[in-house]
Amino acid sequence: MQPHPGKQWAPAASGKGDQDRPRRRATYTRPHGVRHLLAGYDLSTDRLYGHVKIRKGRTESLSFCRYLRSLHPADVRIAIVLDNFSPHLSTKTDDRVGQWAAANNVELAYVPFYGSWLNRIEAQFTALRYFALDGTDHETHREQASMIRRYIAWRNRHITDPTLRKVVRRAETIKRAKVA
Known part of the structure; x- marks a missing residue:
């Protein structure tokens, strides 16, 4: 677990050399592993969806895509924007995701390399970090x-x-400014 610094990190110091303030844990190692957030952002309804998983491989990605598909009627075509994470790119070598998408009225769209600012969910992650x-x-x-x-x-x-x-508007502006 990694501590996240912020304004509510510790109680305000009551005096010089306050010894009662709790100390942050050191996080040099990850003995219990890490967790991954698989997330989706529905532009039409402005809703965020997410699942926290132990692994973030092809199987978990496909499972999350199935969940996103279940949120809409089968006759409605949806597009799922994928970043350049290796399990997403593996549709060229492992066609399970591609076959599933073709059979379920889903279009897979990939963000260009070094173009994460184009992915609208990135600003939502900034807000998640800020609030949670x-x-x-x-x-x-x-x-x-x-x-x-x-x-x-x-x-x-x-x-x-x-x-x-x-927070979201500021994050979107910063992402665009990095490119300009």
Whole structure:
């Protein structure tokens, strides 16, 4: 587990040399592994979907694509934008995902290399870090996954929240500015 610095990291110091402030854990090793967030962003409804998984391989990616497909009627064609993560690119060598997409009225679209700023979900990840992870030091993966799931549920209920809109808009602007 990696602590995330932020404004709620520790209680404010009460005096010079405050010894009561809790110390951050060192995270030089990952003895319990890492967790991966598989996420989808529906542009038409402005909703975020996500699953926290132990592995992030082809099987998990295909499973998440099936979940995204289940959110829409079968006769509606959907496009799933994929980044350049190796299991996504493996459709050239392992055609399971490509065959599934063709059979289920799904179009797979790939973001160009070094073009992550084109992927609209990236700004949503900035908001997730801001609202759910900054200033935290979760003891377990379960606790962190719960915080992420709670954020996604809150975010989908509060789509018009001014602070959320401000963070997302700022993240989108920064991503575009890096390219210009």
